Amino acid sequence: MEYTALHKLLWLLNAFTLTTQELVKLNVRPKITAECGKQVTLNCDVSSSPNGLSIKHMAWIQNQTSLCSVDEEGKIKPHSRTDFHCEYKHGQLSLIFKRVRPLESGNSKPYTCKLQSNRGASNAKTIVVVQECCWSFEGVWNEGHPTCTFRHVYPDGDVHWFHGSHNLSDGSVKQHTTKQVDNGWLTIHSYLEHNLSGVSYNCSLKSTASGRYIASSLVENPDLHAQRVRAQVHTTRARNGVGSQRPMWTFFFVLISLALTQN
Structure with missing residues:
Protein backbone atom coordinates (compact mmCIF):
# COMPACT_ATOMS: atom_id res chain seq x y z
CA MET A 1 0.00 0.00 0.00
CA GLU A 2 2.79 2.38 0.92
CA TYR A 3 4.67 1.41 -2.22
CA THR A 4 1.63 2.08 -4.38
CA ALA A 5 1.08 5.50 -2.82
CA LEU A 6 4.76 6.43 -3.23
CA HIS A 7 4.69 5.26 -6.84
CA LYS A 8 1.66 7.43 -7.57
CA LEU A 9 3.31 10.39 -5.88
CA LEU A 10 6.44 10.04 -8.02
CA TRP A 11 4.31 9.68 -11.14
CA LEU A 12 2.42 12.86 -10.29
CA LEU A 13 5.67 14.73 -9.67
CA ASN A 14 7.08 13.63 -13.03
CA ALA A 15 3.87 14.58 -14.80
CA PHE A 16 3.89 17.97 -13.08
CA THR A 17 7.52 18.52 -14.10
CA LEU A 18 6.80 17.63 -17.73
CA THR A 19 3.75 19.89 -17.74
CA THR A 20 5.72 22.87 -16.44
CA GLN A 21 8.49 22.26 -18.94
CA GLU A 22 6.00 22.11 -21.79
CA LEU A 23 4.76 25.54 -20.78
CA VAL A 24 8.14 26.98 -21.82
CA LYS A 25 8.34 27.03 -25.61
CA LEU A 26 10.25 29.10 -28.09
CA GLN A 131 19.66 33.29 -52.43
CA GLU A 132 21.97 33.47 -55.45
CA CYS A 133 23.39 36.86 -56.26
CA CYS A 134 26.10 38.98 -57.81
CA TRP A 135 26.71 42.28 -56.06
CA SER A 136 28.84 44.06 -58.63
CA PHE A 137 30.20 43.54 -62.13
CA GLU A 138 31.98 45.46 -64.85
CA GLY A 139 33.04 45.02 -68.45
CA VAL A 140 36.14 46.76 -69.86
CA TRP A 141 38.46 46.60 -72.85
CA ASN A 142 41.80 45.49 -71.48
CA GLU A 143 44.95 45.09 -73.60
CA GLY A 144 42.96 44.45 -76.75
CA HIS A 145 40.60 41.92 -75.17
CA PRO A 146 37.01 42.18 -73.93
CA THR A 147 37.17 41.51 -70.19
CA CYS A 148 34.54 41.03 -67.48
CA THR A 149 34.73 40.74 -63.70
CA PHE A 150 31.88 39.58 -61.44
CA ARG A 151 32.31 40.17 -57.71
CA HIS A 152 30.51 38.87 -54.62
CA VAL A 153 29.00 35.94 -56.49
CA TYR A 154 27.03 33.22 -54.69
CA PRO A 155 26.93 30.29 -54.98
CA ASP A 156 28.65 29.88 -58.39
CA GLY A 157 28.26 30.84 -62.03
CA ASP A 158 29.50 30.37 -65.59
CA VAL A 159 30.42 33.25 -67.91
CA HIS A 160 28.79 33.27 -71.34
CA TRP A 161 30.13 35.61 -74.02
CA PHE A 162 28.05 37.01 -76.87
CA HIS A 163 29.02 39.01 -79.95
CA GLY A 164 25.78 40.50 -81.11
CA SER A 165 23.35 37.56 -81.04
CA HIS A 166 26.10 34.96 -81.52
CA ASN A 167 26.98 32.93 -78.41
CA LEU A 168 30.77 32.66 -78.29
CA SER A 169 30.80 30.26 -75.33
CA ASP A 170 30.13 27.25 -77.58
CA GLY A 171 33.88 26.60 -77.85
CA SER A 172 34.42 28.39 -81.16
CA VAL A 173 36.32 31.17 -79.39
CA LYS A 174 38.85 30.61 -76.64
CA GLN A 175 38.03 32.27 -73.35
CA HIS A 176 39.96 32.40 -70.08
CA THR A 177 37.99 32.29 -66.83
CA THR A 178 39.34 32.24 -63.27
CA LYS A 179 37.52 31.98 -59.95
CA GLN A 180 38.69 33.07 -56.51
CA VAL A 181 36.98 32.56 -53.13
CA ASP A 182 37.30 35.25 -50.46
CA ASN A 183 35.42 35.14 -47.15
CA GLY A 184 32.65 32.99 -48.59
CA TRP A 185 32.24 35.10 -51.74
CA LEU A 186 33.31 34.22 -55.27
CA THR A 187 35.04 36.55 -57.74
CA ILE A 188 34.90 35.47 -61.40
CA HIS A 189 37.18 37.02 -64.02
CA SER A 190 36.92 36.23 -67.74
CA TYR A 191 38.34 37.51 -71.03
CA LEU A 192 38.29 36.48 -74.70
CA GLU A 193 41.14 35.88 -77.14
CA HIS A 194 38.96 37.49 -79.74
CA ASN A 195 38.50 40.92 -81.26
CA LEU A 196 35.71 41.27 -83.78
CA SER A 197 34.59 44.63 -85.08
CA GLY A 198 31.13 45.85 -85.88
CA VAL A 199 29.08 45.24 -82.75
CA SER A 200 29.70 45.21 -79.01
CA TYR A 201 30.38 42.21 -76.80
CA ASN A 202 28.20 41.07 -73.95
CA CYS A 203 29.29 38.95 -71.00
CA SER A 204 26.59 37.33 -68.88
CA LEU A 205 26.86 35.32 -65.67
CA LYS A 206 24.67 32.21 -65.54
CA SER A 207 23.95 30.75 -62.11
CA THR A 208 24.85 27.09 -61.73
CA ALA A 209 22.11 26.76 -59.10
CA SER A 210 19.07 28.00 -61.04
CA GLY A 211 20.37 28.10 -64.61
CA ARG A 212 19.29 31.71 -65.09
CA TYR A 213 21.37 34.78 -65.90
CA ILE A 214 21.92 36.93 -62.80
CA ALA A 215 24.25 39.63 -64.20
CA SER A 216 25.21 41.05 -67.57
CA SER A 217 27.62 43.70 -68.84
CA LEU A 218 28.25 45.36 -72.21
CA VAL A 219 31.86 45.53 -73.44
CA GLU A 220 32.60 47.83 -76.34
CA ASN A 221 35.73 48.25 -78.41
CA PRO A 222 37.03 51.79 -77.72
CA ASP A 223 37.70 52.38 -81.45
CA LEU A 224 34.12 51.45 -82.26
CA HIS A 225 32.92 53.65 -79.44
CA ALA A 226 34.96 56.62 -80.76
CA GLN A 227 33.48 56.15 -84.26
CA ARG A 228 30.01 56.11 -82.78
CA VAL A 229 30.65 59.30 -80.80
CA ARG A 230 31.98 61.10 -83.92
CA ALA A 231 28.92 60.02 -85.89
CA GLN A 232 26.62 61.34 -83.17
CA VAL A 233 28.46 64.68 -83.08
CA HIS A 234 28.24 65.02 -86.86
CA THR A 235 24.51 64.25 -86.79
CA THR A 236 23.92 66.77 -84.01
CA ARG A 237 25.77 69.52 -85.85
CA ALA A 238 23.82 68.85 -89.01
CA ARG A 239 20.53 69.09 -87.13
CA ASN A 240 21.59 72.39 -85.52
CA GLY A 241 22.47 73.89 -88.90
CA VAL A 242 26.20 74.06 -88.34
CA GLY A 243 26.90 72.29 -91.60
CA SER A 244 24.69 74.69 -93.65
CA GLN A 245 26.59 77.91 -92.86
CA ARG A 246 28.88 77.75 -95.92
CA PRO A 247 26.07 77.54 -98.52
CA MET A 248 24.34 80.47 -96.78
CA TRP A 249 27.46 82.66 -97.04
CA THR A 250 27.78 81.75 -100.71
CA PHE A 251 24.19 82.86 -101.32
CA PHE A 252 24.77 86.25 -99.68
CA PHE A 253 28.00 86.75 -101.70
CA VAL A 254 26.11 86.19 -104.96
CA LEU A 255 23.42 88.72 -103.96
CA ILE A 256 26.03 91.36 -103.11
CA SER A 257 27.86 90.79 -106.40
CA LEU A 258 24.62 91.25 -108.40
CA ALA A 259 23.83 94.48 -106.57
CA LEU A 260 27.24 95.96 -107.32
CA THR A 261 26.98 94.97 -110.96
CA GLN A 262 23.62 96.72 -111.40
CA ASN A 263 24.97 99.91 -109.81
Whole structure:
Protein backbone atom coordinates (compact mmCIF):
# COMPACT_ATOMS: atom_id res chain seq x y z
CA MET A 1 0.00 0.00 0.00
CA GLU A 2 2.79 2.38 0.92
CA TYR A 3 4.67 1.41 -2.22
CA THR A 4 1.63 2.08 -4.38
CA ALA A 5 1.08 5.50 -2.82
CA LEU A 6 4.76 6.43 -3.23
CA HIS A 7 4.69 5.26 -6.84
CA LYS A 8 1.66 7.43 -7.57
CA LEU A 9 3.31 10.39 -5.88
CA LEU A 10 6.44 10.04 -8.02
CA TRP A 11 4.31 9.68 -11.14
CA LEU A 12 2.42 12.86 -10.29
CA LEU A 13 5.67 14.73 -9.67
CA ASN A 14 7.08 13.63 -13.03
CA ALA A 15 3.87 14.58 -14.80
CA PHE A 16 3.89 17.97 -13.08
CA THR A 17 7.52 18.52 -14.10
CA LEU A 18 6.80 17.63 -17.73
CA THR A 19 3.75 19.89 -17.74
CA THR A 20 5.72 22.87 -16.44
CA GLN A 21 8.49 22.26 -18.94
CA GLU A 22 6.00 22.11 -21.79
CA LEU A 23 4.76 25.54 -20.78
CA VAL A 24 8.14 26.98 -21.82
CA LYS A 25 8.34 27.03 -25.61
CA LEU A 26 10.25 29.10 -28.09
CA ASN A 27 8.87 30.36 -31.37
CA VAL A 28 11.28 30.71 -34.31
CA ARG A 29 10.88 30.47 -38.05
CA PRO A 30 12.40 27.09 -38.98
CA LYS A 31 13.66 28.43 -42.31
CA ILE A 32 14.47 31.98 -43.45
CA THR A 33 15.14 32.79 -47.10
CA ALA A 34 17.26 35.91 -47.42
CA GLU A 35 18.62 37.97 -50.29
CA CYS A 36 22.38 38.09 -49.99
CA GLY A 37 23.78 41.43 -48.99
CA LYS A 38 20.48 42.50 -47.42
CA GLN A 39 19.50 42.78 -43.76
CA VAL A 40 17.94 39.70 -42.17
CA THR A 41 16.51 39.27 -38.67
CA LEU A 42 16.26 36.07 -36.63
CA ASN A 43 13.57 36.43 -33.95
CA CYS A 44 13.15 34.11 -30.95
CA ASP A 45 10.01 34.53 -28.81
CA VAL A 46 9.02 32.93 -25.53
CA SER A 47 5.52 31.62 -26.20
CA SER A 48 4.50 30.73 -22.65
CA SER A 49 2.54 33.07 -20.41
CA PRO A 50 4.73 35.75 -18.84
CA ASN A 51 2.95 35.34 -15.49
CA GLY A 52 5.44 33.85 -13.07
CA LEU A 53 8.05 33.26 -15.78
CA SER A 54 11.57 34.30 -14.90
CA ILE A 55 14.14 34.21 -17.70
CA LYS A 56 17.59 33.40 -16.35
CA HIS A 57 19.47 33.17 -19.65
CA MET A 58 18.56 33.42 -23.33
CA ALA A 59 20.92 33.16 -26.29
CA TRP A 60 21.41 32.64 -30.01
CA ILE A 61 24.09 30.02 -30.68
CA GLN A 62 25.77 28.68 -33.82
CA ASN A 63 28.36 25.90 -33.87
CA GLN A 64 28.51 25.99 -30.04
CA THR A 65 29.47 29.67 -30.17
CA SER A 66 27.28 32.20 -28.44
CA LEU A 67 26.45 35.05 -30.80
CA CYS A 68 23.90 36.91 -28.74
CA SER A 69 22.71 36.50 -25.13
CA VAL A 70 20.86 38.25 -22.32
CA ASP A 71 20.98 37.69 -18.56
CA GLU A 72 18.16 37.52 -16.00
CA GLU A 73 18.03 41.33 -15.92
CA GLY A 74 17.45 41.51 -19.66
CA LYS A 75 20.87 43.01 -20.35
CA ILE A 76 22.56 42.07 -23.61
CA LYS A 77 26.07 40.72 -23.33
CA PRO A 78 28.40 42.74 -25.60
CA HIS A 79 30.24 41.05 -28.46
CA SER A 80 33.14 42.08 -30.66
CA ARG A 81 31.70 41.29 -34.10
CA THR A 82 30.40 44.16 -36.21
CA ASP A 83 28.45 42.28 -38.89
CA PHE A 84 25.41 41.83 -36.61
CA HIS A 85 23.78 43.25 -33.48
CA CYS A 86 21.23 42.04 -30.93
CA GLU A 87 17.99 43.43 -29.58
CA TYR A 88 15.87 42.21 -26.67
CA LYS A 89 12.38 43.25 -25.62
CA HIS A 90 9.61 41.51 -23.65
CA GLY A 91 10.87 37.95 -24.07
CA GLN A 92 11.97 38.36 -27.70
CA LEU A 93 15.64 38.05 -28.60
CA SER A 94 16.56 39.20 -32.12
CA LEU A 95 19.77 38.51 -33.99
CA ILE A 96 20.09 41.06 -36.83
CA PHE A 97 22.63 40.73 -39.64
CA LYS A 98 23.33 43.98 -41.48
CA ARG A 99 24.30 42.24 -44.72
CA VAL A 100 23.80 38.50 -44.74
CA ARG A 101 26.62 36.50 -46.33
CA PRO A 102 26.94 32.95 -47.68
CA LEU A 103 28.85 32.07 -44.50
CA GLU A 104 25.55 32.35 -42.63
CA SER A 105 23.76 30.04 -45.05
CA GLY A 106 23.04 26.33 -45.20
CA ASN A 107 21.50 23.35 -43.42
CA SER A 108 24.87 22.48 -41.88
CA LYS A 109 24.97 25.80 -40.00
CA PRO A 110 21.70 26.07 -38.06
CA TYR A 111 21.08 28.77 -35.48
CA THR A 112 19.80 27.62 -32.10
CA CYS A 113 17.87 29.78 -29.66
CA LYS A 114 18.26 28.54 -26.08
CA LEU A 115 16.35 29.47 -22.96
CA GLN A 116 16.87 28.79 -19.26
CA SER A 117 14.09 29.86 -16.91
CA ASN A 118 12.42 29.02 -13.63
CA ARG A 119 10.04 26.81 -15.64
CA GLY A 120 12.74 24.77 -17.27
CA ALA A 121 14.89 24.89 -20.38
CA SER A 122 13.99 24.92 -24.06
CA ASN A 123 15.61 25.39 -27.46
CA ALA A 124 14.59 25.86 -31.10
CA LYS A 125 16.52 25.87 -34.37
CA THR A 126 16.33 27.81 -37.61
CA ILE A 127 18.36 27.86 -40.81
CA VAL A 128 19.12 30.75 -43.17
CA VAL A 129 19.08 30.12 -46.90
CA VAL A 130 20.88 32.83 -48.87
CA GLN A 131 19.66 33.29 -52.43
CA GLU A 132 21.97 33.47 -55.45
CA CYS A 133 23.39 36.86 -56.26
CA CYS A 134 26.10 38.98 -57.81
CA TRP A 135 26.71 42.28 -56.06
CA SER A 136 28.84 44.06 -58.63
CA PHE A 137 30.20 43.54 -62.13
CA GLU A 138 31.98 45.46 -64.85
CA GLY A 139 33.04 45.02 -68.45
CA VAL A 140 36.14 46.76 -69.86
CA TRP A 141 38.46 46.60 -72.85
CA ASN A 142 41.80 45.49 -71.48
CA GLU A 143 44.95 45.09 -73.60
CA GLY A 144 42.96 44.45 -76.75
CA HIS A 145 40.60 41.92 -75.17
CA PRO A 146 37.01 42.18 -73.93
CA THR A 147 37.17 41.51 -70.19
CA CYS A 148 34.54 41.03 -67.48
CA THR A 149 34.73 40.74 -63.70
CA PHE A 150 31.88 39.58 -61.44
CA ARG A 151 32.31 40.17 -57.71
CA HIS A 152 30.51 38.87 -54.62
CA VAL A 153 29.00 35.94 -56.49
CA TYR A 154 27.03 33.22 -54.69
CA PRO A 155 26.93 30.29 -54.98
CA ASP A 156 28.65 29.88 -58.39
CA GLY A 157 28.26 30.84 -62.03
CA ASP A 158 29.50 30.37 -65.59
CA VAL A 159 30.42 33.25 -67.91
CA HIS A 160 28.79 33.27 -71.34
CA TRP A 161 30.13 35.61 -74.02
CA PHE A 162 28.05 37.01 -76.87
CA HIS A 163 29.02 39.01 -79.95
CA GLY A 164 25.78 40.50 -81.11
CA SER A 165 23.35 37.56 -81.04
CA HIS A 166 26.10 34.96 -81.52
CA ASN A 167 26.98 32.93 -78.41
CA LEU A 168 30.77 32.66 -78.29
CA SER A 169 30.80 30.26 -75.33
CA ASP A 170 30.13 27.25 -77.58
CA GLY A 171 33.88 26.60 -77.85
CA SER A 172 34.42 28.39 -81.16
CA VAL A 173 36.32 31.17 -79.39
CA LYS A 174 38.85 30.61 -76.64
CA GLN A 175 38.03 32.27 -73.35
CA HIS A 176 39.96 32.40 -70.08
CA THR A 177 37.99 32.29 -66.83
CA THR A 178 39.34 32.24 -63.27
CA LYS A 179 37.52 31.98 -59.95
CA GLN A 180 38.69 33.07 -56.51
CA VAL A 181 36.98 32.56 -53.13
CA ASP A 182 37.30 35.25 -50.46
CA ASN A 183 35.42 35.14 -47.15
CA GLY A 184 32.65 32.99 -48.59
CA TRP A 185 32.24 35.10 -51.74
CA LEU A 186 33.31 34.22 -55.27
CA THR A 187 35.04 36.55 -57.74
CA ILE A 188 34.90 35.47 -61.40
CA HIS A 189 37.18 37.02 -64.02
CA SER A 190 36.92 36.23 -67.74
CA TYR A 191 38.34 37.51 -71.03
CA LEU A 192 38.29 36.48 -74.70
CA GLU A 193 41.14 35.88 -77.14
CA HIS A 194 38.96 37.49 -79.74
CA ASN A 195 38.50 40.92 -81.26
CA LEU A 196 35.71 41.27 -83.78
CA SER A 197 34.59 44.63 -85.08
CA GLY A 198 31.13 45.85 -85.88
CA VAL A 199 29.08 45.24 -82.75
CA SER A 200 29.70 45.21 -79.01
CA TYR A 201 30.38 42.21 -76.80
CA ASN A 202 28.20 41.07 -73.95
CA CYS A 203 29.29 38.95 -71.00
CA SER A 204 26.59 37.33 -68.88
CA LEU A 205 26.86 35.32 -65.67
CA LYS A 206 24.67 32.21 -65.54
CA SER A 207 23.95 30.75 -62.11
CA THR A 208 24.85 27.09 -61.73
CA ALA A 209 22.11 26.76 -59.10
CA SER A 210 19.07 28.00 -61.04
CA GLY A 211 20.37 28.10 -64.61
CA ARG A 212 19.29 31.71 -65.09
CA TYR A 213 21.37 34.78 -65.90
CA ILE A 214 21.92 36.93 -62.80
CA ALA A 215 24.25 39.63 -64.20
CA SER A 216 25.21 41.05 -67.57
CA SER A 217 27.62 43.70 -68.84
CA LEU A 218 28.25 45.36 -72.21
CA VAL A 219 31.86 45.53 -73.44
CA GLU A 220 32.60 47.83 -76.34
CA ASN A 221 35.73 48.25 -78.41
CA PRO A 222 37.03 51.79 -77.72
CA ASP A 223 37.70 52.38 -81.45
CA LEU A 224 34.12 51.45 -82.26
CA HIS A 225 32.92 53.65 -79.44
CA ALA A 226 34.96 56.62 -80.76
CA GLN A 227 33.48 56.15 -84.26
CA ARG A 228 30.01 56.11 -82.78
CA VAL A 229 30.65 59.30 -80.80
CA ARG A 230 31.98 61.10 -83.92
CA ALA A 231 28.92 60.02 -85.89
CA GLN A 232 26.62 61.34 -83.17
CA VAL A 233 28.46 64.68 -83.08
CA HIS A 234 28.24 65.02 -86.86
CA THR A 235 24.51 64.25 -86.79
CA THR A 236 23.92 66.77 -84.01
CA ARG A 237 25.77 69.52 -85.85
CA ALA A 238 23.82 68.85 -89.01
CA ARG A 239 20.53 69.09 -87.13
CA ASN A 240 21.59 72.39 -85.52
CA GLY A 241 22.47 73.89 -88.90
CA VAL A 242 26.20 74.06 -88.34
CA GLY A 243 26.90 72.29 -91.60
CA SER A 244 24.69 74.69 -93.65
CA GLN A 245 26.59 77.91 -92.86
CA ARG A 246 28.88 77.75 -95.92
CA PRO A 247 26.07 77.54 -98.52
CA MET A 248 24.34 80.47 -96.78
CA TRP A 249 27.46 82.66 -97.04
CA THR A 250 27.78 81.75 -100.71
CA PHE A 251 24.19 82.86 -101.32
CA PHE A 252 24.77 86.25 -99.68
CA PHE A 253 28.00 86.75 -101.70
CA VAL A 254 26.11 86.19 -104.96
CA LEU A 255 23.42 88.72 -103.96
CA ILE A 256 26.03 91.36 -103.11
CA SER A 257 27.86 90.79 -106.40
CA LEU A 258 24.62 91.25 -108.40
CA ALA A 259 23.83 94.48 -106.57
CA LEU A 260 27.24 95.96 -107.32
CA THR A 261 26.98 94.97 -110.96
CA GLN A 262 23.62 96.72 -111.40
CA ASN A 263 24.97 99.91 -109.81
